[in-house]
Amino acid sequence: MIDAKDYLKKMSAELDGPIKSYIGDEEPKKLMDASKQYPYAGGKRMRPAMAVACCGAVGGDKSKAVPLAVAVEYIHNFTLIHDDLMDGDKVRRGMPTIHVGYGEPTAILAGDALFAKAFQIICDLDVPAERMRDALRYISQAVWDLARGQQMDVNNEGQLVTEDVYIETIKLKTSVLFAAAAAGGAIVGGADEKTVRAINEYAIELGLGFQMFDDYLGIAGDPSKTGKSVGNDIRKGKCTCMVIHALNNIKDPAELEEFKSVLGNLDATDEQCARAKDIMEKAGSIEYGLNLARQKVDIAKSKIAFLPETEEKEFMLALADYSINREV
Amino acid sequence: MIDAKDYLKKMSAELDGPIKSYIGDEEPKKLMDASKQYPYAGGKRMRPAMAVACCGAVGGDKSKAVPLAVAVEYIHNFTLIHDDLMDGDKVRRGMPTIHVGYGEPTAILAGDALFAKAFQIICDLDVPAERMRDALRYISQAVWDLARGQQMDVNNEGQLVTEDVYIETIKLKTSVLFAAAAAGGAIVGGADEKTVRAINEYAIELGLGFQMFDDYLGIAGDPSKTGKSVGNDIRKGKCTCMVIHALNNIKDPAELEEFKSVLGNLDATDEQCARAKDIMEKAGSIEYGLNLARQKVDIAKSKIAFLPETEEKEFMLALADYSINREV
Numbered sequence: 001m002i003d004a005k006d007y008l009k010k011m012s013a014e015l016d017g018p019i020k021s022y023i024g025d026e027e028p029k030k031l032m033d034a035s036k037q038y039p040y041a042g043g044k045r046m047r048p049a050m051a052v053a054c055c056g057a058v059g060g061d062k063s064k065a066v067p068l069a070v071a072v073e074y075i076h077n078f079t080l081i082h083d084d085l086m087d088g089d090k091v092r093r094g095m096p097t098i099h100v101g102y103g104e105p106t107a108i109l110a111g112d113a114l115f116a117k118a119f120q121i122i123c124d125l126d127v128p129a130e131r132m133r134d135a136l137r138y139i140s141q142a143v144w145d146l147a148r149g150q151q152m153d154v155n156n157e158g159q160l161v162t163e164d165v166y167i168e169t170i171k172l173k174t175s176v177l178f179a180a181a182a183a184g185g186a187i188v189g190g191a192d193e194k195t196v197r198a199i200n201e202y203a204i205e206l207g208l209g210f211q212m213f214d215d216y217l218g219i220a221g222d223p224s225k226t227g228k229s230v231g232n233d234i235r236k237g238k239c240t241c242m243v244i245h246a247l248n249n250i251k252d253p254a255e256l257e258e259f260k261s262v263l264g265n266l267d268a269t270d271e272q273c274a275r276a277k278d279i280m281e282k283a284g285s286i287e288y289g290l291n292l293a294r295q296k297v298d299i300a301k302s303k304i305a306f307l308p309e310t311e312e313k314e315f316m317l318a319l320a321d322y323s324i325n326r327e328v
Numbered sequence: 329m330i331d332a333k334d335y336l337k338k339m340s341a342e343l344d345g346p347i348k349s350y351i352g353d354e355e356p357k358k359l360m361d362a363s364k365q366y367p368y369a370g371g372k373r374m375r376p377a378m379a380v381a382c383c384g385a386v387g388g389d390k391s392k393a394v395p396l397a398v399a400v401e402y403i404h405n406f407t408l409i410h411d412d413l414m415d416g417d418k419v420r421r422g423m424p425t426i427h428v429g430y431g432e433p434t435a436i437l438a439g440d441a442l443f444a445k446a447f448q449i450i451c452d453l454d455v456p457a458e459r460m461r462d463a464l465r466y467i468s469q470a471v472w473d474l475a476r477g478q479q480m481d482v483n484n485e486g487q488l489v490t491e492d493v494y495i496e497t498i499k500l501k502t503s504v505l506f507a508a509a510a511a512g513g514a515i516v517g518g519a520d521e522k523t524v525r526a527i528n529e530y531a532i533e534l535g536l537g538f539q540m541f542d543d544y545l546g547i548a549g550d551p552s553k554t555g556k557s558v559g560n561d562i563r564k565g566k567c568t569c570m571v572i573h574a575l576n577n578i579k580d581p582a583e584l585e586e587f588k589s590v591l592g593n594l595d596a597t598d599e600q601c602a603r604a605k606d607i608m609e610k611a612g613s614i615e616y617g618l619n620l621a622r623q624k625v626d627i628a629k630s631k632i633a634f635l636p637e638t639e640e641k642e643f644m645l646a647l648a649d650y651s652i653n654r655e656v
Contacts, residue, residue, distance in 0.1 A: 031479040082440065086433040105414040105482050108436060109475045112410065112443070116471035119447060123465045129457035136464075137451045143444035147437045151359040154433050 002314045004322035011052065012045040018070050019048070022121060034102040034110035035117070038077040041093040046210075047178060048073045050319065051185035054199050056312035057304075060189020064126050068135060068188055071118040072181040075139070078114035079146055079177075081107055086154065115143070127188050135184040138200070142180035149173035158237050158264060163244050167208065175207030195307075202303040202316065209296035210323035215240040216289050217328070219277060225327040231273030237264025242289035246280045249288075255279045293324045330642045332650035339380060340373040346398050347376070350449060362430040362438035363445070366405040369421040374538075375506060376401045378647065379513035382527050384640035385632075388517020392454050396463060396516055399446040400509040403467070406442035407474055407505075409435055414482065443471070455516050463512040466528070470508035477501035486565050486592055491572050495536065503535030523635075530631040530644065537624035538651035543568040544617050545656070547605060553655040559601030565592025570608060570617035577611045621652045 019039050023032055048069030055065035083089075084097040085107045091097065099107035122139060125132045149172025156169060182203035186196045217226050218233040219242060233240065243263065250256040262268045262276040280286050300320045307313045347367050351360055376397030383393035411417075412425040413435045419425060427435035450467060453460045477500025484497060510531035514524045545554050546561040547570060561568065571591065578584040590596045590604040608614050628648045635641045 026476065028476060028479045028483055030483065031476060082436050086436060106479060108410050108414060108439075109479050109482075111436075112439075113472060113475035115440070115443060116468055116475060119464070119468040120472060123461055123468055129461045132461055133451055133457045136447070140444055140447035140451055144441060144448060147441035147444060148354065148356060148359060151356045151434060151437050154437075155356055155358065 002311070002318045004315065004318035005326075007315050007318065008044060008046065008049055008322075011049040012042070015045055015048050015052070015066065015069060015073075018066050019073055022070060022074075022117060030102060030106060031109055031113060034081075034098050034106045035113045037095065037098060037101070037110075038080055038092070039073055039114070041095065043093065045073065046319070046323075047076050047181040050178060050203060050316070051181040051188075053312040053315050053319075054182045054185035054203075055189035057307055057310055057316060058186050058189040058191035058195055058199075059308075060186075060191070062189075062312075065185045065188045067121050067125055068184050069181070071121040071139070072177065072184065074114045074118040074121070075143060075146075076177060078111040078118070079150070081111040081114070083150060085111075086150070125188060131187055131190075134196075135187045138180040138183045138187070142176040145172045145176040149176070156239055159239065160244070160247065161239055163241055166239060166241060166244060170208060170211040171204065174211040175204045178207040178210070179203040198303050198306070202300045202320075205296045205300035205303065206320045206323055209293045209300060209320070212241060212289060212293035212296065213324040213326070215242065216286065216293060217326075219280070220286055220290075222327060227328070230277070231268060231270055234263060234273045234276050235266050235268050240289065241292055242280060242285045245288045246283050246285040249283045249285060250279060251283070255282075290324075297321065297324050330639070330646045332643065332646035333654075335643050335646065336372060336374065336377055336650075339377040340370070343373055343376050343380070343394065343397060343401075346394050347401055350398060350402075350445060358430060358434060359437055359441060362426050362434045363441045365423065365426060365429070365438075366408055366420070367401055367442070369423065371421065373401065374647070374651075375404050375509040378506060378531060378644070379509040379516075381640045381643050381647075382510045382513035382531075383517035385635055385638055385644060386514050386517040386519035386523055386527075387636075388514075388519070390517075390640075393513045393516045395449050395453055396512050397509070399449040399467070400505065400512065402442045402446040402449070403471060403474075404505060406439040406446070407478070409439040409442070411478060413439075414478070453516060459515055459518075462524075463515045466508040466511045466515070470504040473500045473504040477504070484567055487567065488572070488575065489567055491569055494567060494569060494572060498536060498539040499532065502539040503532045506535040506538070507531040526631050526634070530628045530648075533624045533628035533631065534648045534651055537621045537628060537648070540569060540617060540621035540624065541652040541654070543570065544614065544621060545654075547608070548614055548618075550655060555656070558605070559596060559598055562591060562601045562604050563594050563596050568617065569620055570613045573616045574608045574611050574613040577613060577616075578607060579611070583607045583610075618652075625649065625652050 023036050026032060051069040051072055052062050052065045056062045081098045084092060085099040085104060089097050090100050098110055122136055149169055152169040153173060179200045183196050183200040186199045218228055219230060223230050246259060250259055259276050259279045262272045297320045301317050304313065304316055351364050354360060379397040379400055380390050380393045384390045409426045412420060413427040413432060417425050418428050426438055450464055477497055480497040481501060507528045511524050511528040514527045546556055547558065551558050574587060578587055587604050587607045590600045625648045629645050632641065632644055
């Protein structure tokens, strides 16, 4: 049985060289440095690993998916740079965010530059132009959707939305790029349309499970491992599936009142946040969120059951499980 | 003899429908509205007109270049949105800029969304995939270069750079997108590689002349027509070819001192700016800048002399002349 974390680490090490090879010593240096910082700093590399694995899982030459994997990682990092600026986040991967380190104009431009570079890389994929075009369709649609999802996220801030709206938001913000990486890898690997679609759906569901579990970690994770203060999402009033469930299922009016008074209250104490968590727990909301994530991952795995048994398929299944069984 | 301005107006009217047809009623509405504002508001439409004309000039079916023209216009507008945010500009085309009207996060996202939409449109060009790939190479390289050029512009602010650095900056900031539009149009029109390269070079030189003449208008234009205060570029210390020439060619030390004291002085009065302009005039710097622009346009026209005589070629030549013979 493949250990997804170990396998990811191995793939990440293999992808490190390519990820560092596409931005050269052009002028102006400041823009190059700013553009390199996030992709060079590491991360889980789940998206690029997925692109390469999906290529292998359909019997393709995995080396041909490596540039696509790099492009997807650049796109992911472009969105991180712009999101950090919008959210006013100061630190990522232990370093100052780009707008803090280089100023806002350079942060905007570094994101734009990574975006452009991603498409330059895709142009040069070593596959027939028709296949390149098909992969590009998924990727460019994903970036359009990412912008929509981030705007929804901005709009949702401090709002209580329905579960459907929440799921649509995380689908656009998280799943579509996973899915473009997966579908793109399968296309580069020579898969037929039906297989590409199935792999795309696998990654959509995996992405939903991944993000729901991220929300779960935000409230029930070990802060010493996640690096996130447990009360943070509650103080910010982040509207997750768990919070939506809680608001609809807390039976005791006094507890509901108490929960509402803590949610979105930036001055809430750690004790108040812990109480809010207890109330959610009692209402079954945390279990509910976790179960929803598990359901999505089950669906994800079912979508690729038809693929032939390969190491890459095994990794794809393990990655789905890993996305809801991790400490960070 | 074709009148470039009239011809542009006619083409602009024809392109208006397509330009307004690619962004639908998706959610979230705020992002759609913000993304539409600039492309819908008009402008000279020089870039899209060039894409269509270059397609026709090589004997291609011009209707096939229309989506490419729209994509280029979206890319141009994406850079305007991000540039306006970086530069803190408040008004464009008589309306509040996107970050003023919709807030900074939405301005960043609207730019990203237009960028993504442009590539979605290019994916679907009605040409063989190999041609689409060739056009995409020019376009994605242009966006990478645009980010570099804008970063150089940010870096140059308040600096005195050499004429070479200045020309490299405006080449990246202005010419490369003109050139990608032109080359892309020729590719869609079925041109061979040598013709594409020549048309690309034509647009590079035209773009340089266009931007140099823009700088000229900024100092010698009629403010009632350009809408720009004549002293603005001087107060900002904008380092144009004219300013670089002046700093190297003002003979009288007292005049040089006076010129330097006004350049980049945000508090300079209109009289002081007028004096600075007179000193530049006396040093031959304004004439120098204008001549440089004319030289670029002459080179531009020479690059496409070999094309067969068509209405589109005539427009391309007229457009080159227009870029240095306009009031606004």
